[in-house]
Amino acid sequence: MSDNEKKKNKVFLRTFGCQMNVRDSEVVAGLLKREGYSLVEAEDKADIVIFNTCSVRQHAEDKVWSEIGRIAKSAKKNVHIKGRSTDRLGRSKAGTGPIIGLIGCMAQNYKEHVFQRSPAVDFVVGPSDIDKIPSILERLAGARQKTKSPDLYELKIWETDADKRPEEIYHTGFYEDKEHAYVVISEGCSNFCSYCVVPFVRGPLHNRDNKEILKEIEQAVSKGISKITLLGQNVNAYVHENVNFVELVSKVNKVKGLKEFSFITSHPKDTTVELFKAMAECDKIKKALHLPVQSGSDKVLKEMNRGYTKKFYLDLVDNYRKIVKNGELTTDIIVGFPGEREKEFQETYELVKQVQFDAAYIFKYSPRPNTHAQMLLDDLSKEEKEKRHKAVLDLQKSVSLKKRKANKQL
Numbered sequence: 514m515s516d517n518e519k520k521k522n523k524v525f526l527r528t529f530g531c532q533m534n535v536r537d538s539e540v541v542a543g544l545l546k547r548e549g550y551s552l553v554e555a556e557d558k559a560d561i562v563i564f565n566t567c568s569v570r571q572h573a574e575d576k577v578w579s580e581i582g583r584i585a586k587s588a589k590k591n592v593h594i595k596g597r598s599t600d601r602l603g604r605s606k607a608g609t610g611p612i613i614g615l616i617g618c619m620a621q622n623y624k625e626h627v628f629q630r631s632p633a634v635d636f637v638v639g640p641s642d643i644d645k646i647p648s649i650l651e652r653l654a655g656a657r658q659k660t661k662s663p664d665l666y667e668l669k670i671w672e673t674d675a676d677k678r679p680e681e682i683y684h685t686g687f688y689e690d691k692e693h694a695y696v697v698i699s700e701g702c703s704n705f706c707s708y709c710v711v712p713f714v715r716g717p718l719h720n721r722d723n724k725e726i727l728k729e730i731e732q733a734v735s736k737g738i739s740k741i742t743l744l745g746q747n748v749n750a751y752v753h754e755n756v757n758f759v760e761l762v763s764k765v766n767k768v769k770g771l772k773e774f775s776f777i778t779s780h781p782k783d784t785t786v787e788l789f790k791a792m793a794e795c796d797k798i799k800k801a802l803h804l805p806v807q808s809g810s811d812k813v814l815k816e817m818n819r820g821y822t823k824k825f826y827l828d829l830v831d832n833y834r835k836i837v838k839n840g841e842l843t844t845d846i847i848v849g850f851p852g853e854r855e856k857e858f859q860e861t862y863e864l865v866k867q868v869q870f871d872a873a874y875i876f877k878y879s880p881r882p883n884t885h886a887q888m889l890l891d892d893l894s895k896e897e898k899e900k901r902h903k904a905v906l907d908l909q910k911s912v913s914l915k916k917r918k919a920n921k922q923l
């Protein structure tokens with residue numbers, strides 16, 4: 514880099530969505546810091562603004578489009594103040610305004626079409642291509658340096674074709690938190706729940722090498738990290754060279770210096786009594802299970818392609834509570850899935866009442882591109898979805914409050 518380019522190295526990374534995205538942003542931050550970039554806390558101090566995005570629900574995507582629009586607009590307003598220059602569509606002219614990147618699930622969902630929807634964006638990078646971000650930034654900075662004419666717009670770059678990430682990206686040693694680290698054990702998902710965009714934007718399940726996972730944990734611990742969370746869309750499906758999830762958990766439990774660890778997310782169809790026994794036996798495992806049920810109706814569960822019934826789920830919960838004494842239990846629920854009539858909704862409501870979760874994340878169904886459910890008739894009114902959402906939310910709030918009070922009295 515030239516001296517001039519080196520000055521333009523302040524990055525603002527904005528993360529939307531789940532813990533997987535939080536970890537991905539950290540990975541990107543680690544790669545960029547290694548190349549001499551620094552992270553800033555506010556976009557108006559940044560030379561480069563990167564949005565790490567989520568496509569799980571429409572609402573999450575809408576927020577990103579509007580945030581990019583706001584930044585492009587504010588760059589336009591800054592023409593007189595800071596000499597930045599954008600055209601009427603919000604595109605920054607050569608060498609002016611921050612470089613804007615859109616990465617993660619939306620990048621994979623929209624690929625190069627992002628540039629039509631949001632001309633202010635300079636680069637688009639899918640979840641499996643994040644290792645390429647430092648070289649993309651070099652190319653963009655170089656292009657800005659060379660382009661002397663203010664009428665020429667920036668180069669647009671998109672990378673969305675890789676099948677899997679190089680292992681080395683997990684070993685930069687950078688963690689936002691000094692005590693806790695997220696550790697990815699598997700990428701992607703091959704379950705194809707009928708409502709879910711994840712298999713389309715993050716690709717099929719890929720398990721990391723168990724030796725590399727343990728190496729990463731040991732390195733993190735040597736830097737002072739004492740707690741970790743193992744991450745995957747369906748951690749229970751983990752298997753690498755005959756090491757399955759239960760065996761991985763036992764190996765992690767033996768890492769010297771590690772004080773506590775947990776894991777998300779468990780898919781009920783792959784969750785076993787052996788895991789509960791390991792949770793009871795391993796002294797370092799946090800006694801907490803996030804077990805998304807999604808619905809209490811067998812008809813809806815089948816349409817969702819979840820691969821279990823209400824009875825299977827309730828038996829699993831019984832076993833968990835018998836084996837993991839005082840274990841915390843949380844869940845995810847979707848209301849208003851196509852074909853969920855009042856009867857099916859009531860089954861979900863009753864299941865929430867019966868199970869008494871410690872906490873639940875309740876979502877209104879949102880049709881997603883490419884998914885099977887997108888082809889189903891989504892004719893429930895917005896008002897009815899709101900009503901069902903509020904009903905389960907209010908129920909869960911009262912359950913959570915009751916449980917918190919009971920715990921305090923113990």
Ligand code: SAM
Pocket residue numbers: 531569570708709710711745746747778779780805807845846847876877878879880881
């Ligand atoms: N892999 C995890 C699992 O199987 O539960 C979580 C994946 S997803 C990122 C997190 C939650 O978002 C899901 O458990 C589900 O409740 C919700 N979700 C996914 N797709 C949705 C959609 N199309 N509409 C509403 N909620 C959705």
Ligand code: SF4
Pocket residue numbers: 702703704705706709710711712746747780
């Ligand atoms: Fe989506 Fe189902 Fe995979 Fe979870 S298990 S990421 S809900 S397809």
